[in-house]
Amino acid sequence: MRALGGLAVAPAASLTFALTFALASGAALPSGAVAQDGEWEVENARFRFAVFQQEGRGVQSQWRTQEDGVSRRGSEHAWIFQPIGSFRLRQDRNAVHNVAIPVDIVTAASTDGLDAVTSESRENEAASLDVVSSIRTSEHTTVHIHWGGHLEEYFGSGTLGTAIETSFAEDNATLRVGVETIQDVFDPIQPDGRDIGLVQRQTWSVHGALSQLLSPTTVVSGGYTFTGQIGVLETTYNSVPTFDGDRVGDYLGRTRGRHTFTANVRQAIEETRTFLSLDYRFYVDSFDALAHTARLTVTQYLGDLWLRAHYRLHDQQGPSFWTDRIVGDIPPWQRRTGDSDLESFTAHEVGGSVRWFFDRRGALTASSSFAQLSYLYYGRSNSLESHVGAFDLGFGF
Amino acid sequence: MTQRALLVFACLILAPALGACAIVPRYARGALADPAMDPDGTALEARSLSKMHSSREVAAGGDGRPAGGGCACGN
Numbered sequence: 001m002r003a004l005g006g007l008a009v010a011p012a013a014s015l016t017f018a019l020t021f022a023l024a025s026g027a028a029l030p031s032g033a034v035a036q037d038g039e040w041e042v043e044n045a046r047f048r049f050a051v052f053q054q055e056g057r058g059v060q061s062q063w064r065t066q067e068d069g070v071s072r073r074g075s076e077h078a079w080i081f082q083p084i085g086s087f088r089l090r091q092d093r094n095a096v097h098n099v100a101i102p103v104d105i106v107t108a109a110s111t112d113g114l115d116a117v118t119s120e121s122r123e124n125e126a127a128s129l130d131v132v133s134s135i136r137t138s139e140h141t142t143v144h145i146h147w148g149g150h151l152e153e154y155f156g157s158g159t160l161g162t163a164i165e166t167s168f169a170e171d172n173a174t175l176r177v178g179v180e181t182i183q184d185v186f187d188p189i190q191p192d193g194r195d196i197g198l199v200q201r202q203t204w205s206v207h208g209a210l211s212q213l214l215s216p217t218t219v220v221s222g223g224y225t226f227t228g229q230i231g232v233l234e235t236t237y238n239s240v241p242t243f244d245g246d247r248v249g250d251y252l253g254r255t256r257g258r259h260t261f262t263a264n265v266r267q268a269i270e271e272t273r274t275f276l277s278l279d280y281r282f283y284v285d286s287f288d289a290l291a292h293t294a295r296l297t298v299t300q301y302l303g304d305l306w307l308r309a310h311y312r313l314h315d316q317q318g319p320s321f322w323t324d325r326i327v328g329d330i331p332p333w334q335r336r337t338g339d340s341d342l343e344s345f346t347a348h349e350v351g352g353s354v355r356w357f358f359d360r361r362g363a364l365t366a367s368s369s370f371a372q373l374s375y376l377y378y379g380r381s382n383s384l385e386s387h388v389g390a391f392d393l394g395f396g397f
Numbered sequence: 398m399t400q401r402a403l404l405v406f407a408c409l410i411l412a413p414a415l416g417a418c419a420i421v422p423r424y425a426r427g428a429l430a431d432p433a434m435d436p437d438g439t440a441l442e443a444r445s446l447s448k449m450h451s452s453r454e455v456a457a458g459g460d461g462r463p464a465g466g467g468c469a470c471g472n
Contacts (some may be wrong), residue, residue, distance in 0.1 A: 048441040052449065084441050102444065170420050205458065216425040219434070227458040258458045268428035275433035283456035291456040299433040306433060316455050342455050353442075364432050374442065384453070392441065 043088040043096070044367050046394040052080035056384030058340035076340070076384060081105040094136040103127045104152075126152030130159075141166045146180065154187035163207075172213045180205045188236035191249045201231035209262075217268040227258040240338035242328040250337045252319075258285040273301035287319035287335075289342070304357045310376075312349035318342045343382050351376030351388075359396070367396030 057073035086100040106124040130148040137143055146161040163178025184201040209223035233256055239247040261282045268275050281293040295312040321335040322342055330336060353374035357364060372392040379385045432438040451457035 046441055048445065050445050082445055084445065086441055100441070100444065102448075104448075171423070172420050203458075213421040213426070213429070214419065216421050217428045219429060225458065258456075260456070260458060266429075266434050268431065268434060270428050275431065277434075281456075285455075287455075289455040291454065293456065301433070308433075314450070314454060314456075318455055341453050347454065365430070366432055366435050366438055368432060376446075378449070378453075380453070386449070386453075388446075388449070390442070390445070394438075 039092075041090045042397055043090050044394065044396045045088075046086045046392065048082075048084045048390055048392045050080075050082040050084075050388060050390035052078075052082065052386055052388050054078045054080070054384065054386045056340070056380070058384070073340075073383065079107045096134050098132045098134070100130040101128065102130070124153055126150065126155075140168065140171070144178070154189065155184070156186070157182055157184040161205075174211045175208070176210075177208045178206070180207075184231070186232075186236075188232055191237055191239035191247055199232040199236075201229060201233060203227060203229045217270060219266045220264065222263045223261070225258075225260045225262075227260070229256045229258075230254060234337065235339065238337065238339050240323060240336050241325050243325055244328050246328055248326060248328065248330060248336070250339065251332065251335055252287070252337060253335050256286055258283065275299040283316075287321070289317060289319045291316035306355045306357075307352070308355070309352045310350070312347075312351075314347040314349070316345060316347075318344045340382055340384065345380045345382040347378060347380045349376060349378045355392075365396070368394075369396050370394045 054076060056076035058076045082102065082104050084100065084102040086098065089097045089099065091097065104124070104126040106126075128148060128150040131146070133145045135143050135145070142165045144163040144165065146159065146163070148159045150157045150159075159180065159182050161178060161180030163176055165174060165176040167174045182203040184203070185198055186201075188196060188199045190196065205225055205227040207223060207225040209221060211219060211221035213219055231254065233252040233254065234250040236249065238250040240250060241247055263280045265278045266276070275298070277295075277297040277299075279293075279295040279297075281291075283289075283291040283293070291314065293312065293314045295310060297308065297310040299306050299308045301307075319335075319337065319342055322337055322339075322344070324338055326336055351374065353372055355370050355372040357368050357370045359369035370392070372390075372394075374388075374390045374392070376388045377385070378388070428434070436443065
């Protein structure tokens with residue numbers, strides 16, 4: 001079985017497609033798609049350039065007491081430019097490598113008084129390398145190895161993980177289990193600009209996912225992930241306003257456990273060339289934070305175009321220790337945060353895209369070349385809005 | 398609210414097991430092979446949006462990927 005999925009995307013959904021696509025269309029692939037042993041081939045290349053424009057007000061950003069004595073949330077204005085490239089390299093009949101190189105350029109990541117002494121949040125450039133190597137070890141089993149790294153100002157991390165995927169019931173079902181670890185090392189710049197040296201954060205996770213064909217047009221999948229973290233967890237230059245007009249740095253404790261459950265249903269309506277996808281995600285963690293997320297995606301073909309629209313609803317309950325103001329002499333070990341990203345809120349997201357398949361070479365496949373324009377709006381009930389525009393190009397070889 | 402959500406989730410998880418007896422032959426899987434059914438076809442978009450969500454919401458991590466490993470934000 002050719003595994004098309006990777007750890008880079010939601011594994012349950014990825015597995016679903018790997019299962020169905022590979023078995024259904026393997027014989028119809030372009031003749032050059034399967035490399036001979038010893039010959040490396042680029043199967044596809046994809047590029048994306050996205051621009052995020054964000055406006056909002058947050059406690060952690062430029063909270064100021066005005067001349068009238070009233071404190072107001074500060075600006076979270078930011079622009080983010082995000083080019084990404086990815087390549088799918090086939091080593092031989094049994095090994096394929098998915099390589100992604102995302103870059104982020106952020107203006108005013110979290111502007112606050114800190115910028116008077118450092119440039120920590122004024123501008124930020126980040127780049128990552130993400131590689132998933134998938135090796136088929138038997139007719140029904142594939143082993144995935146995930147590794148990569150991330151670099152940005154005052155921050156670096158490395159990732160290593162593995163997963164095993166096996167299909168059964170005449171390849172109608174696929175099970176995947178995996179483990180992953182991330183080691184972060186960063187410079188914990190303090191809200192007052194002090195530099196106390198490098199600190200670490202370690203993350204481990206285990207996950208399992210199951211997908212199942214229900215009919216020739218329906219696939220369902222579900223998954224669970226546990227993530228455990230140890231180390232410096234807070235955004236170290238964030239702070240909470242105090243009642244006397246000062247600020248105290250965030251502190252989230254030194255351990256955190258997260259549980260995530262996901263479910264997905266995909267339905268094809270062949271008569272109208274319409275495709276539906278419904279996702280649900282439940283999240284809970286040891287900070288008493290809890291979130292429900294649902295997303296509906298509708299795709300409609302019109303000739304060589306697809307029109308896609310989605311709506312996403314996210315409702316979260318923040319950590320029990322979230323506050324917009326605290327007493328100034330709070331003990332250093334007492335957890336607190338005023339980060340508006342961790343506040344209780346509801347977020348609505350609507351988006352749409354137009355994709356043109358300009359080199360379909362017969363039936364559409366995952367390797368068909370395309371160009372895509374997309375836009376989405378993301379708005380939170382606690383005063384944050386983002387507009388995202390993107391252009392995607394994909395080439396199949 | 399939480400219990401109800403977990404119940405709905407459990408039902409969704411159990412649905413595959415209930416349908417597991419119906420084997421879909423390989424020749425009948427053409428619709429499932431369409432790129433519109435393929436999460437990998439929008440992997441870059443998904444990666445981009447995942448980062449946007451994980452840096453603006455409390456619920457980072459999961460979906461087979463742990464939290465951390467990019468931006469020092471504690472979300």
